[in-house]
Amino acid sequence: MIATLGGFTLFLALGVTLYAAAASVLGARQGREDWLASSRNAVLAHFCLVTLAIFLLEYALITSDFSLRYVVNNSTRESLTRYKIAGLWGSLEGSILLWEWLQSLMAVLVIARYSDRGPSGCRQLMPYVQAVLQGISVFFLLLMTFAVNPFARIFPIPPDGRGLNPLLEVTDMLIHPLLLYSGYVGFSVPYAFAMAALITGRPTEEWLRITRRWTVVAWLFLTGGIFYGGWWSYRTLGWGGYWAWDPVENASFMPWLTGTAFIHSVMIQERKRMLRVWNLVLVTVTFSLVIFGTFLTRSGILGSVHAFAEGPVGVMFLAFLALVLLFSFGLVAYRSDQLKGHGELDSIVSRESAFLLNNLVLVGICFTVFLGTIFPLLSEAVRGNKISVGMPYFNKVSVPLGMALLLLMGIGPLIAWGRASLNNLQRNFLKPILGAAAGTAVLYVLGMRHVEALAAFALCFFVIGTIIFEFVVATRTRAGTMGETFLTAFGTLLLKSRRRYGGLIVHLGVVIAIIGIAVSSVYKVEREQTLRPGESLTVGRYTVRFDGMEAGERPTHILVWANLTASQDGKPLGELTPGQRFYPNQQSPFASVDARYHWSEDLYVILSSFERDGSSATIKVIINPMISWIWIGGVVILLGVIVAVLPERRLALLTSRAKAQAA
Amino acid sequence: MSWKKALIPLACVPLIVLLAYGFRTDPKAIPSPLVEKAAPGFRIAVYDGDSLSLEGLKGKPVVLNFWASWCYPACYEEAPLLEATWRKYQNQGLMMVGVDIQDKEVDGREFIARFNFTFPNGPDPGSKISIDYGVYGVPETFFIDRQGRIAYKQVGALSPDVIEEQARAILEEK
Secondary structure: OHHHHHHHHHHHHHHHHHHHHHHHHHHHHHOOHHHHHHHHHHHHHHHHHHHHHHHHHHHHHHOOOOOEHHHHHHOOOOOOHHHHHHHHHOOHHHHHHHHHHHHHHHHHHHHHHHOOOOOHHHHHHHHHHHHHHHHHHHHHHHHHHHOOOOOOEOOOOOOOOOOOOHHHOOHHHHOHHHHHHHHHHHOHHHHHHHHHHHHHOOOOOHHHHHHHHHHHHHHHHHHHHHHHHHHHHHHHHOOOOOOOOOHHHHHHHHHHHHHHHHHHHHHHHHHHOOOHHHHHHHHHHHHHHHHHHHHHHHHOOOOOOOOOOOOHHHHHHHHHHHHHHHHHHHHHHHOHHHHOOOOOOOOOOOHHHHHHHHHHHHHHHHHHHHHHHHHHHHHHHHHOOOOOOOHHHHHHHHHHHHHHHHHHHHHOOOOOOOOOOHHHHHHHHHHHHHHHHHHHHHHHHHOOOOHHHHHHHHHHHHHHHHHHHHHHHHHHHHHHHHOOOHHHHHHHHHHHOHHHHHHHHHHHHHHHHHHHHHHHHHOOEEEEEEEOOOOEEEEOOEEEEEEEEEEEEOOOOEEEEEEEEEEEOOEEEEEEOOEEEEOOOOOOOEEEOEEEOOOOEEEEEEEEEEOOOOOOEEEEEEEEEOOHHHHHHHHHHHHHHHHHHOOHHHHHHHHHHHHHHHO | OOHHHHHHHHOOHHHHHHHHHHHHOOOOOOOOOOOOOEOOOOEEEOOOOOEEEOHHHOOOOEEEEEEOOOOOOHHHHHHHHHHHHHHHHHHHOOEEEEEEOOOOHHHHHHHHHHOOOOOOEEEOHHHHHHHHHOOOOOOEEEEEOOOOEEEEEEEOOOOHHHHHHHHHHHHHOO
């Protein structure tokens, strides 16, 4: 019953979506307000139908309705309810449904946000924005109707399901995919606005202003998803790392890079009316990379730990990608005459120039990551060689570019627009440069000799210096002129120039994360040893004693673990229990990592292997200094974005309340 | 629109063509560096039999097949072929050995009984043999000639044509 109802709901949604797209375009062209109103209703109906489909599939999952193939493949009767719910996005069909649901939600939010209250320019763009958004939905609905139906039946009905992949039966599964998908789908909105601007022939600054906040919020989710993915990988997978340059990890990183470039270059377009074509291209490339990313996971053309399945899906995704690229760039070419900018660079030593360089570096990193990702394919096509491109290439290429980016992060916010005078440069940068030199000298004296780490730290100190400098000077000035206390001045600054100071907080978060990455990579220590009960392994200041093996049954698997006692400099730290999970349907066990996480360094322990009679166990101990700074940096980035994106009405309320309290 | 402007969207076409080419390749098919090299030696404890070593089979052509009871459907598809080929050529001096990898003994024996395997099969504790042969998944089959060199490696289920052709090749070459 659910299968029929679900399939029908999606089919109906497809029809409604096609209608919404058509009514939008025709209504705009004929000037028929009633058709436009009807198309808006259709967008709402589309969302309701897809929501119904989600409810149906979730209901089937939670009640373990094994007449649906998807439920069989993604849950078992014994699974905890929250993993049955997460089974919705556990594999291909459901993940497409989730994506489409988010896409339909975006369309509704766009109507809600912009339909009546927006500036007049909006109203002309809106029908085409909706047409593009609905068009994207048409693709995903077509996928589900004709290729990968989440409501496909299975016969005979098996007594139990095969279950979610055991690696996914963790709380992280409830968060990571949702964050990422929100980011990916969020980027379709600026894309739709850009296309609408090109279609209507109004490719001016309006679409930028309208969608800037959307882009930043989508970026927020994507950033959160990427950091969370690294954190999940680190805590759960048991290889001690957080980023492997896997094709699908790269697929999330590339749109992030172009998205970041876009967020910066819009500031130049706003001020100087330059870079119009560049920004349109960036937005298109960001969205195309999003589609490219999902194409990679679902087409089977590249091997990856994240890969889903193969079949007609890959071909359909490629066709859609081709359509997006040809359509978007065709429009850009068509409107290229109207897109010529008005501004010019006054000087190379200026904020515009710094932003341009920032864009070049970000796009440069994106290009190298892209090349590395598709290189195996390129190599096989051109030379017939099967090769794989891994960490060495990506690290070698991204580290120097990352350093360049760090430098720009310090210079950009403080250097003057237009032409920076020598006075301006000296005033803003002298102290941070001195501070950076001093800080680096201190590190050198304390024993740090690794050249790249020293260089990274020097740049990080420089950036932190500029951020602190900016905050302190601005706060002091304000406190002085307004007669406020330092704290009040600081708070008001944050709220009044939230874009600027939110941005600075984001930069601070990035620097913290980079410090974490640099130190944990360079100074990581690893030791593996086979121990008998009572024996210990010493790494650095830590000693880990093996006390014995234990095993126990869990709802979906058998857990075997080693009991370890850890101590630091002789002081006991507590127990650690790294283990392995044995699932009935899987031939090899999955690692269950245990660690002592600390802001200064992590003590990370893996159970590599063990004797069945418990007579010995092979333990690997990894010390990751300052790796928590990566996650802390991620949180600071998120806080910074929230500050930057706080809506104006709430801001006015807060400041008036603050004034009332002060009075 | 002038043709120069049309270049902009058309610039995307080579990328799309490259990605389309990707559908014809298999990222999981890894070429084996062992082909035409000496086959790594092994010793296997045959179920209901003695132990068997590659050295003891010197001078004979050997078909070495890696399988598992949980390897569905590929191992189930090729199992009858293996037994049939064994029965056909064992009198001519062909040797066939099956290695049951990462499996439970009770399931392995059930698999052997189901397909009436009469050639020697045994487990691979510690996956030593699989590691030496670079086995990536199951099933994989190695055709070893009389000189102890790997003549051919098959990844995935064998088809009647391939097993016939390769078995003949190692039998007939001097």
